[in-house]
Structures are given as C-alpha cells and as structure tokens.
C-alpha cells in the first residue's frame with residue numbers, strides 16, 4: 001500500500017474505502033456486486049476490510065478479503081485486532097492473508113467483543129481466553145514484524161481528538177496518546193489511518209503536531225484521515241458518540257432543521273464532508289494526500305463526495321493499475 005502511495009506524484013490525491021463483512025450469503029452477494037461497480041467506477045487506491053472485536057467476524061472478514069483481493073484484484077488491507085484474541089487466531093489470520101495475497105494489515109488493539117457474536121464464530125470454549133501477550137496495538141505490530149518480517153505493510157490507528165475507552169470518557173487526551181503512537185510507529189508501522197472526525201481544525205492540528213514532532217518519525221509517513229459520510233441524523237449522533245468525535249456546532253446547525261428528512265440530511269452531509277476534504281487538500285503535505293472513507297457498505301453518498309471533490313481517478317486502459325502493480329495516475 002505504501003509502495004502504491006510512494007509511486008504517486010507528490011501533489012496528487014488518492015482515496016480508500018472501508019467495508020465490513022455482511023452476516024449472510026445474500027449480503028455477501030449484494031456487496032460483491034456493489035464492490036465490483038464501485039471499484040470499476042471510482043477506482044480506489046485500496047480497500048480495507050474490518051475485523052470484529054475479539055475475532056468475532058474472522059471467517060467472514062477473510063471471506064470478504066478474498067473477494068476484494070483475489071476475485072476483484074483490489075489492493076486490500078485487512079484490519080486485525082489483538083486484544084481478547086487467542087494467538088492461534090492471529091496466526092491463522094496472518095497466514096490466510098498471505099495465502100490470499102493480502103499484503104496490508106491495519107494492526108489494532110480492538111475492544112472487548114460482544115459475547116453472542118464471539119460465540120457464534122468461535123464456540124463457547126474459547127470465550128475465556130484473553131491473551132495477555134496482546135494488550136496494546138503495539139504488541140501486534142511487534143508480533144507481525146517478528147513473525148513475518150517486512151512481508152506486510154502495517155498501518156496503525158491515530159486519533160485526531162484523542163483516543164477514549166468508553167468506560168473512561170474523560171481520558172480523551174491527544175497529547176497522552178502521542179508517545180504511544182510514536183512507539184507503535186517505531187515498532188514497525190508504515191502508515192497511520194485516523195478515527196473519523198468532523199472537526200477539520202482538530203485534524204489539521206493533529207497532522208501538524210505529528211509532522212513537526214521532534215522524533216521525526218512522522219515526517220513523511222502517510223497519515224490518512226478517516227471520514228464517515230453522513231447517512232442520517234440518528235446514525236451520525238450514535239457514531240459520533242461511539243467514536244468520541246465532536247460534532248461542530250456549525251454542522252449541527254445545518255443538520256438540525258432537516259433532521260427528519262434523510263435525503264436532505266444526506267445532501268447537507270455531502271456538502272459538509274466535501275468541505276472537510278477540500279480544506280484538508282489545501283493544507284500542505286510532504287506526501288500524496290489520501291482520504292479514507294468508512295462506507296458502511298453504502299455507495300451513493302460516498303460516490304457523490306468523491307465526484308464533488310474530484311477524487312475519482314481517471315479511467316485507464318491498463319486494468320492492472322487497479323491491482324497490486326504500481327498505479328498509473330493522470331495517464332502518466
């Protein structure tokens with residue numbers, strides 16, 4: 001993934017899309033059709049596949065990674081959590097990723113799994129295990145590097161507004177996170193992908209802080225802002241609460257009058273998220289600017305934002321540019 005970014009001209013932009021594994025085969029089949037359409041029309045630089053807490057979606061995540069990487073030839077990044085995961089499951093996921101040709105892992109700590117989902121996937125007898133070997137994301141980064149050397153390109157999570165565990169909402173403090181982000185990076189991370197945010201100033205401050213950090217570790221590393229298109233007012237409120245992202249008053253003022261009308265909310269959301277993209281595009285970057293979209297497996301709103309912000313890559317004759325070979329940009 002970082003090779004593909006490095007092959008882009010410095011002043012270019014790219015984007016990636018996140019998908020989660022559906023629960024049913026019908027869901028998979030619908031998503032596959034959508035993925036085919038989105039990848040051929042929008043041409044993301046890469047896609048990511050989420051991983052359920054504690055491995056509760058392990059086989060479905062790998063099935064979706066197989067569709068993305070192998071069947072559709074998309075550069076795929078598999079999310080992988082480590083807390084409450086048996087080492088066996090981590091090993092299996094990494095081996096399976098290799099077999100599928102997946103070269104990118106977003107290494108995460110994760111949170112406690114929801115018991116029902118976990119049991120469905122892993123059976124009750126595994127439930128007790130919480131592997132103390134994996135307490136933080138850095139443990140997973142180190143583990144992957146130790147076991148697999150440079151085979152995987154590794155991403156880690158960053159939090160423009162500070163990370164917060166739900167049970168410790170007051171702990172949200174960006175400055176406290178930075179030393180841990182430095183450690184994760186030094187342990188072998190190649191890029192940072194951020195938590196969703198709607199406060200552009202907070203993101204730009206975060207990026208500036210990292211770029212200028214005296215350690216120098218973030219100087220030219222891809223830092224990819226995570227953006228969630230707005231689908232409706234209730235989901236926005238819920239997601240912002242879960243991810244501890246601030247909803248700026250100006251955004252709420254625009255959304256509040258139309259909050260009961262989903263189509264109007266989507267319209268305001270497209271305007272608002274496009275403005276975030278445009279503002280970030282304006283800010284100087286030492287490396288090509290990427291944007292990551294948490295799609296929630298939906299197509300329409302993200303497509304409008306990508307069109308509006310001219311992020312869709314031009315169509316190219318050589319289809320291999322969609323796969324793992326270096327991309328061709330603007331026909332060059």
Ligand code: FAD
Nearest residue numbers: 050051053079108109110136137157163177180193194195
């Ligand atoms: P860490 O890097 O371990 O950090 C967690 C917290 O602990 C931070 O506050 C950090 O400052 C602190 N910390 C780190 N190391 C130490 C230490 N040694 N001592 C003390 N404090 C420390 N979750 C999923 O379950 N599945 C997904 O697919 C998924 N995808 C995500 C994608 C993105 C882009 C992001 C931003 C998050 C995603 N998450 C996902 C959520 C993530 O798992 C949670 O936010 C989790 O609570 C923290 O994970 P982390 O990797 O940031 O943890």
